[in-house]
Amino acid sequence: MPRILAPLFDSATYARWLHLVIGLVFVGVVLMVYPGIEGWSRAELLARAVPVDAALLGLAALVPAMRRAEGVQARLLLVPDREQDIAVEPARSWADRRRTAAWLVGRVALGGLVGGASVLVPAAVLDLVARPEHGVFGLRSGGPGWAPLLAPVLLFALGWLVVWAGRLQLAMAVRLLAPSAAERLAAAELRAERLLERNLLARELHDSIGHALTVTVLQAGAAREVGDPAFAAKALEVIEETGRRAMDDLERTLALLRDPGDHGSTGGTGSGADARERPGIDRLPALFETARAAGSPVEALIDTPSGGLPGVLSREGYRIVQEGVTNALKYAPGEPISIRIAVRDGSLELRCANALRPHALRPPGARPHGAPARSGGPPRRGGKGLRGIHERAVLLGGEATAGAESGEWVLAVRIPLRLGG
Structure with a gap:
């Protein structure tokens, strides 16, 4: 029983429901503009509205930014397990535009179905409770006895329709709005570049701080063993200078961590030199x-x-x-x-x-x-x-x-x- 009821109380279900209902809003706006909602049967409305909707959605998919907008919205409302499964980049190829068009048509069709059910089912439940003798969806109850018992069944069915439609919508998004091969390659290159940067910083710290600690330990040990005040003073001077250079190197590394994209001068600390300037052979x-x-x-x-x-x-x-x-x-x-x-x-x-x-x-x-x-x-x-x-x-x-x-x-x-x- 918990497995049956848990999805109905999951916040992700209602976020996906909102995403689905947006498709109904689009269909409703188009119907009001063309062919209008008066004087047509449902079959005639569908026959006239579907081609217009598909054409408009196809034209919208030609706009590169549409893929980005749909990706951002899908990430926010469809709650994918991994956000990177849905791209948030503009369309860069005709293949991207075709997949965006297929996504828009599928999204609006599924959203129109679920959105229509979301309007009709609650209205039918109200009728069952307020006027049970009238029946529902054309079915006559013949009396008020069993009709109200049908209300929770309808609401349960609507809830699971939303659950399954939301999961289907997510699967469509992962399939049709997934990053292209070029985008996956660019993401892999970016990850590799960041890994190289991290390795560079690790090497810089290892080499600089490791050298400073080695010199410090050797100087301190030698000063203790020799016991000569003049030698100890010289050792302390070397330790001080080595520590100052290590602090400069640490400041350079921290500057890169704070703002890796800017390699200009920051004024730095320590010796007053450019905090980003790394030492060279000189x-x-x-x-x-x-x-x-x-x-x-x-x-x-x-x-x-x-x-x-x-x-x-x-x-x-x-x-x-x-x-x-x-x-x-x-x-x-x-x-x-x-x-x-x-x-x-x-x-x-x-x-x-x-x-x-x-x-x-x-x-x-x-x-x-x-x-x-x-x-x-x-x-x-x-x-x-x-x-x-x-x-x-x-x-x-x-x-x-x-x-x-x-x-x-x-x-x-x-x-x-x-x-x-």
Whole structure:
């Protein structure tokens, strides 16, 4: 019994009922204009009104915005399980217009049927209660005895007519107003673009904050072990500078999250620079100084064109080198770090190498000493930073390798200057 009565008290049923009744309103307006409602039988009215209704609806479907309007209305009143099953985009092709025309004709026909029943059945129920001896729908009761008992049956039947008509209307909307193949492709591309943006922000935070925390931990530990006030003061200075840069990076990321569509200047906070401006290769000397202050000698050779690199290459190159230096500080603290950045054969080549301690922890995904470096591909497990480097290189049409070579951990990245080449 609850399964039979529950749909009759569902709010979605009445929202769909309203959507259906709108179809009757359209039919009524057309009838009043042509051929008029006086002097015609019901069969004659239908014979004259149906072609006119169909023609008007077909013309309305030619307007691109009609598909959008019908989609928005269907989402609001038909209460679909998934709103994305019904498109809210204007018609862009003749196939869209044909489906919109079929939807309009079907919607008005079904709405006219349910709307007519919604008017006739309540009127018949009132007649049964007020004048039971007259019967209903042409049926004579012969007396007032059984006629009022028919009233709840009629109302129940009307309720379930609305339920089934609403479900049918929803099925029609999902079928005829569904996104086209081009719209589904565009939606998939948008989801992929947003996923890439989220991955970019995740990589930015991992690289920047991870580097800052690594340097902070190393400096604090060294200051505690050495116990020299001058060394401790220098360590605190490095921690302060590293934390300030991390705060700038965090502000840039938060600015993108607040307004991802605007890449202009916001004035920012912290150092006062543009909150959206990401560091490039020209900022690497400061990074190397931080590593040296943490106790790891850095030998760097940067050979790039005098005119500079394309912005995206410079920014991604900085993050790649930053991750390489962070790994060296984390897994081989105090060991020399060798950095080589050069442009050769139309590509930007970056190489970061550091000596491996025999008993030091290897970076996640690293092979034992003497094992060949992996050719392409991120580590099989762990190593989020190395996976991030691989993703950065691949997105720019390049490649990245990382592994142990002759007692050194070597990170090598090659990215074409012509992106995607």
